[in-house]
Amino acid sequence: MGLVRSIKNNLSNAKGNLRFKFVMSFFATMLIAGTIASLIVIMFVGFGISGTLLESQEKAVQTMRELVADDANDRTINEVLDMCTAGLYSIQQVPEDSPKVQKHLDELNNNLVVAIKSPMVPLGGSLFKIGGNYYEISVFPNSTMMVLIIIVIIVAIATVIAIGTILSSYVGKRFLKPIRSLVSATEKISKGDFTVQVKTPSNRELRELVNNFNRMTNSLGSIDTLGKDFLNNVSHEFKTPIASIRGFATLLKDDDISAQEKEEYLDIIINESDRLSQLSSNILSLSRLENQTVLTDCSEFSLDEQLRRVILTLEPQWSEKRIDVEVKLEPVTILANEELLWQAWMNIIGNAVKFTPEDGWIGISLTTESDNAVVKISDNGIGMNEEQSKRIFDKFYQCDKSHSGLGNGLGLSLAKRIIDLSEGGITVESEEGKGSAFTVSLPNVVD
Numbered sequence: 001m002g003l004v005r006s007i008k009n010n011l012s013n014a015k016g017n018l019r020f021k022f023v024m025s026f027f028a029t030m031l032i033a034g035t036i037a038s039l040i041v042i043m044f045v046g047f048g049i050s051g052t053l054l055e056s057q058e059k060a061v062q063t064m065r066e067l068v069a070d071d072a073n074d075r076t077i078n079e080v081l082d083m084c085t086a087g088l089y090s091i092q093q094v095p096e097d098s099p100k101v102q103k104h105l106d107e108l109n110n111n112l113v114v115a116i117k118s119p120m121v122p123l124g125g126s127l128f129k130i131g132g133n134y135y136e137i138s139v140f141p142n143s144t145m146m147v148l149i150i151i152v153i154i155v156a157i158a159t160v161i162a163i164g165t166i167l168s169s170y171v172g173k174r175f176l177k178p179i180r181s182l183v184s185a186t187e188k189i190s191k192g193d194f195t196v197q198v199k200t201p202s203n204r205e206l207r208e209l210v211n212n213f214n215r216m217t218n219s220l221g222s223i224d225t226l227g228k229d230f231l232n233n234v235s236h237e238f239k240t241p242i243a244s245i246r247g248f249a250t251l252l253k254d255d256d257i258s259a260q261e262k263e264e265y266l267d268i269i270i271n272e273s274d275r276l277s278q279l280s281s282n283i284l285s286l287s288r289l290e291n292q293t294v295l296t297d298c299s300e301f302s303l304d305e306q307l308r309r310v311i312l313t314l315e316p317q318w319s320e321k322r323i324d325v326e327v328k329l330e331p332v333t334i335l336a337n338e339e340l341l342w343q344a345w346m347n348i349i350g351n352a353v354k355f356t357p358e359d360g361w362i363g364i365s366l367t368t369e370s371d372n373a374v375v376k377i378s379d380n381g382i383g384m385n386e387e388q389s390k391r392i393f394d395k396f397y398q399c400d401k402s403h404s405g406l407g408n409g410l411g412l413s414l415a416k417r418i419i420d421l422s423e424g425g426i427t428v429e430s431e432e433g434k435g436s437a438f439t440v441s442l443p444n445v446v447d
């Protein structure tokens with residue numbers, strides 16, 4: 001539950017932070033993009049109209065010279081300059097010793113208008129001479145037109161950023177809606193409700209996150225159910241023999257019971273004690289195997305010889321019931337954990353003996369198919385229906401309650417886990433009243 005709380009806290013903190021970061025990231029992106037776009041527009045537009053501006057500047061200079069040279073015109077040079085530019089251009093006086101003037105001094109003294117272009121400023125200016133002074137005419141820095149253009153660009157950028165930020169806040173709210181749903185779901189999970197499911201969003205990345213979350217809740221629900229069932233089953237399996245031992249031990253304290261009854265009660269107590277011991281051993285073995293991911297202590301051994309020894313070990317049980325055991329074993333050497341596989345065969349074949357009636361039949365075969373060892377264990381016992389076949393490998397599940405006193409429902413679970421760890425597989429085919437057939441496939445056959 002600590003992991004669930006951690007996830008919930010992280011998602012809760014992320015809900016506010018993500019929205020703020022999303023909006024701020026969008027704002028920063030829009031600001032940078034707008035600035036870059038403005039610079040690009042100014043550069044391209046500037047280069048596009050640079051030639052036209054220079055021609056216009058040259059005409060303005062010619063007009064100013066004509067007005068200054070007109071004897072009838074009583075305006076000063078500064079008045080003429082202001083009148084001719086009229087806010088469109090900015091005119092500044094340039095000292096004669098300025099590098100720009102010195103560079104083009106001969107041209108300027110010949111009354112030429114010298115165009116000045118800069119790679120950094122696409123909107124170039126021009127140098128000219130009037131009345132013995134040198135001037136530069138350009139759109140910077142005091143051109144009213146350029147100020148208006150820059151203001152328009154700034155307002156446009158600010159408007160776009162403002163609208164974009166507002167929209168991003170709204171979009172962010174919708175975008176983070178699944179996150180809020182996840183936060184709410186984790187709160188329910190932390191309280192033990194594993195049935196909660198989050199609606200799958202349309203966004204691909206969030207859809208994958210939500211799908212994984214839903215799968216996690218399903219897994220947690222399954223684990224929780226299995227855990228509760230396991231505890232209930234363990235409690236029940238321990239409670240029954242303990243109650244039986246306690247009851248018959250109480251009866252033994254009665255001085256009036258006969259020697260025969262005393263012997264019978266003692267046998268029951270011994271059997272129930274053995275049952276408890278076997279149950280404890282199976283639970284420990286299953287717990288150890290479920291925490292194990294790789295088999296160790298593997299060695300090469302004769303699988304057919306191991307099956308023969310298992311059959312001989314179980315001979316007292318199948319002989320007592322007069323069961324006909326038909327054995328067809330090919331010689332097969334396999335690389336596996338011999339001790340664990342012995343336990344698996346004891347459980348599977350022992351089950352076949354237990355559920356096969358007197359004078360019944362059991363068939364055990366071993367063949368090789370596609371480099372796999374295939375063991376088939378068939379019987380004509382009580383069989384199972386479809387539902388029972390699906391649950392046969394569940395912990396503590398017992399199909400035939402009449403035989404529940406002979407086991408604890410862990411044998412086949414252990415066998416399946418051992419076979420899974422051996423990288424093999426086990427399947428069952430069964431029909432109620434006609435018997436069952438277990439097929440085990442194991443890799444690592446040694447040539």
